[in-house]
Amino acid sequence: MKNIIGIDIGGTTIKGGRIEGDIIAEQLSEETNALEGGNKTLSILMGTIKKLMTKETTAIGIGVPSVVDRERGIVYNVQNIKDWDEVHLKSLLEKEFHIPVFIDNDANCFAYGEKIFGKGKEYGNFVGITLGTGVGGGIIQNNHLLNDANCGSGEFGELPYLDATLEEYCGSRFFTRVGNISAYEAALKAKEGDNRSIELYNEYGKHIAVLVKIILLVIDPQAIIFGGSIAQSFKLFDKSMYENLKNFPYPNSVKKIKILVSELQNIGVLGAGALCV
Numbered sequence: 001m002k003n004i005i006g007i008d009i010g011g012t013t014i015k016g017g018r019i020e021g022d023i024i025a026e027q028l029s030e031e032t033n034a035l036e037g038g039n040k041t042l043s044i045l046m047g048t049i050k051k052l053m054t055k056e057t058t059a060i061g062i063g064v065p066s067v068v069d070r071e072r073g074i075v076y077n078v079q080n081i082k083d084w085d086e087v088h089l090k091s092l093l094e095k096e097f098h099i100p101v102f103i104d105n106d107a108n109c110f111a112y113g114e115k116i117f118g119k120g121k122e123y124g125n126f127v128g129i130t131l132g133t134g135v136g137g138g139i140i141q142n143n144h145l146l147n148d149a150n151c152g153s154g155e156f157g158e159l160p161y162l163d164a165t166l167e168e169y170c171g172s173r174f175f176t177r178v179g180n181i182s183a184y185e186a187a188l189k190a191k192e193g194d195n196r197s198i199e200l201y202n203e204y205g206k207h208i209a210v211l212v213k214i215i216l217l218v219i220d221p222q223a224i225i226f227g228g229s230i231a232q233s234f235k236l237f238d239k240s241m242y243e244n245l246k247n248f249p250y251p252n253s254v255k256k257i258k259i260l261v262s263e264l265q266n267i268g269v270l271g272a273g274a275l276c277v
Contacts, residue, residue: 002020002021002056002058003018003019003020003054003056003057003058004018004019004057004058004059004060004061004273004276005017005018005019005049005052005053005057005059005060005061005273006019006024006060006061006062006063006268006269006270006271006272006273006274006275006276007045007048007049007060007061007062007063007269007272008063008106008109008268008269008271008272009032009041009045009062009063009064009065009078009081009106010032010065010080010106010268011032011065011079011080011081012031012032012080013029013030013031013032014029014030014031014032014041014044014045014048015027015028015029015266015268015269016028016029016030016048016049016051016052016269017052017266017269017270017273018052018053018054018057019269019270019273022117024266024269024270026052027266027269028048028051028052030044030047030048031044032044032081035082036082038081038082038083038084038087039083041081041084042087042092046093046096049093049097053097057099058099058100058276059099059100059101059102059276060093060097060099060100060101060102060276061101061102061103061104061109061272061273061274061275061276062089062093062101062102062103062104062272062275063103063104063105063106063108063109063110063268063271063272063275064078064089064103064104064105064106065078065079065080065105065106066078066079066084066105067105067150067151067152068103068104068105068151069150069151070102070103070104070151072088072090072091073088073089073090073091073101073102073103074086074087074088074089074090075087075089075103089101089103090102090103100276102275102276103275104145104151104272104275105136105138105151105152106130106136106268106271106272107128107129107130107136107137107138107154107155108138108145108151108154108271109138109268109271109272109274109275110128110130110136110138110227110262110267110268110271111126111127111128111137111138111139111140111145111154111225111271112128112138112140112145112271112274112275113264113267113268113270113271113272113273113274114126114128114140114225114227114262114264114267114271115140115143115274116270116274116277117264117270117274118225118262118263118264118267119223119225119260119262119263120140120223120225123140123221123222123223123258124140124141124142124143124222125140125141125142125219125221125222126140126221126222126223126224126225127139127140127154127215127219127221127223127224127225128140128154128224128225128227128262129156129211129215129224129225129226129227129228130226130227130228130231131170131171131208131226131227131228131229131230131231132171132172132228132229132230133171133172133173134157134167134171135156135157135166135167135170135171135211136154136155136157136228137153137154137155137156137157138154139153139154139219139221140221156211156214156215157170157171159214161207161210166207166210166211166214169204169207169210170204170207170208170211171230172229172230174204174207175200175204178200178203179196179197179200181197181200183229183230183233184229186200186201187201187232187233187236190233190236191236198236201233201236201237201240202237202239202240203240204237204240205237205238205239205240205241205243205244206240206241206244208237208241209240209241209242209243209244209245210244212224212241212245212257212259213245213248216248216250216253216254216257220253221257222256222257222258223257223258223259223260224257224258224259224260225260225261225262226259226260226261226262227261227262227264227267231261231262232261234261238259241259
């Protein structure tokens with residue numbers, strides 16, 4: 001990867017970087033202007049790429065919060081970006097820039113970014129899970145992203161759970177619904193010794209244990225790598241998580257699984273760039 005571009009498209013910002021070797025040599029962030037419509041967002045995206053490109057740039061990788069037809073590079077039903085119901089992004093960008101373009105779901109980009117740049121390097125089979133506003137997942141098997149049909153595997157957060165879905169209990173809305181506080185604020189208070197916040201994270205760990213059990217039963221990977229904002233508070237819920245894994249029917253699986261936390265900065269950009277590998 002001598003010179004590639006990684007683009008992380010979000011509902012509010014487009015983050016892009018030119019990756020040279022294993023480092024981001026230059027990085028930009030632009031407002032998505034999602035409410036103004038798809039053409040405006042597309043124009044901003046192209047402008048960001050133009051600013052980052054050099055004569056040596058060989059490929060572009062893009063992560064989007066939606067399902068993707070990987071082969072044709074068509075993006076469907078992008079949440080939070082108006083009029084991006086079906087965008088033939090690969091063909092549009094390749095016509096404009098004349099280099100290969102690779103597109104995937106942002107959670108898949110996280111997982112593959114960990115494979116290429118992070119703790120996933122030493123594992124051929126693992127699951128990457130992002131814990132933030134939502135719960136996204138990407139599956140690495142035999143050192144590659146799982147070649148699923150619709151780019152939708154690993155979306156464990158959408159599974160029915162209790163009175164809602166796993167995402168409602170493993171994402172940030174758990175803290176606002178149950179504790180009337182943000183995950184970040186709860187983490188700060190828990191570290192200061194606030195008992196209510198400590199208990200809130202202990203309860204959160206119980207739900208994360210359910211997520212881990214499902215991953216073990218469905219995928220049985222070598223490792224699970226957590227990323228996202230809530231994962232940075234892993235030490236506040238790891239004991240509760242492991243305590244609630246003790247009743248798993250296959251204890252040897254729990255004993256062997258490596259549960260890790262990503263240490264990569266700018267993983268959205270790096271993960272998108274990893275698609276070019």
